Amino acid sequence: MTAASDPFAGEGWLDRVHCEDALQGLRRIPDGSIDLLIADPPYGLGKDYGNDSDKLDTVEYLRWTEQWIDAALPKLKANGSLYIFLTWRYSPEIFVMLKQRMTMINEIVWDRRVPSMGGSTRRYSSVHDTIGFFARAKDYFFDLDAIRIPYDEQTKKARSRSIFIGAKWLEMGYNPKDVWSVSRLHREHKERADHPTQKPLEIVERMIKASCPPGGVVLDPFMGSGTTAVAARRCGRRFVGFELNPDYCELIRQRLVALEPASQQDEQVTG
Incomplete structure (x- = not known):
């Protein structure tokens, strides 16, 4: 594909991570074209992703969450599924939001295997992430x-x-x-890239193998370090995603290039 061609023409939107806001890019993904949606949105905790995407107050954050959910869900096939990473602070509200649109299959607890050192003295230390597993229909792929x-x-x-x-x-x-004990990616971990909330391949590959048929398409609206794209490629699935930060887009490109010959990766990330 040349830089001048339309990356969304025909199947041109597939196997790409587009460097743009998901709320804009999702408009161009055909409805009913996605087998599995994996979302790891900002948690609303004020982390620095090179922009202000994680610096919304509670009302703004939940309003934004509803916006992207309503933009993304129509892209799923009738038997498609969704996994969403969340913090316990907002998972109750977002689960209710999703239950009004889909069937909740599981609440999964990701035990990050955080060492028992230090922590709060006024509450229990938080050592897990919450993952919601939802499906559009009873005959969802699993x-x-x-x-x-x-x-x-x-x-x-x-x-x-x-x-x-x-x-x-x-x-x-x-x-x-429904309790997944998988170590977080500490600084010395061989998978670790330069991203503050990178998710382990083990977790994302499990989601893809279970909930996306071979050759199917995985959508990730918030690619971050690109773990979903890498996992999809390793599992023999196709992918599409969005990422705002151009530095992370380059990181994703590098991770994909490491998997296959560069000649096949030249247009993996489009501007």
């Missing part, structure tokens, strides 16, 4: 087998009674359940 966690050999050996022989759940592993 592939549990793709995300089962294998049992170790000792556990399999302990289940040697005849009633367990050949049991699918024993051979393939167990359901990850």
